[in-house]
Amino acid sequence: MADQDDEIALPDLANAEPLSAESHTFGMDDPERVRTAQELEAVFEVPVNVSAVLGKTHMEVSSLLKLGRGTIVELDRKVGEAIDIYVNDRLVARGEVVVVDDRLGVTMTEIVKGEVG
Structure with missing residues (x-):
């Protein structure tokens, strides 16, 4: 179990570079790539x-x-x-x-x- 002082590092999605037109696979070929807020926007309203x-x-x-x-x-x-x-x-x-x-x-x-x- 993590200690209370441990912090989880989360990517800053709001300031990430926008997705380029040629990367239509959304980086599925690169699992280490950080997703941007624009890429995730479609799921923001999913309950x-x-x-x-x-x-x-x-x-x-x-x-x-x-x-x-x-x-x-x-x-x-x-x-x-x-x-x-x-x-x-x-x-x-x-x-x-x-x-x-x-x-x-x-x-x-x-x-x-x-x-x-």
Whole structure:
């Protein structure tokens, strides 16, 4: 897991050089090439489902129906353990719960690379 002081270097897409007309493959032949904001503009408005999973548990329907206000449901995580952050049901990061004003939020502490489930 990454330390809180670790920073993830992201390319400055807004100041990158625009795509030239002859590079119609969008650099697919060069996986190391940085994409520009103009190249990614088509996906900026695509909605995605983001979920922050605090933990999981399994229970029978009969137990589920007995739950009421104030019932404590034990999850498979310990206090202070990282939570999973999913985008469109795919694990992409781990993070910590934070409080911003009077709302809960999530800060990412680790980017998950590759297929993890």
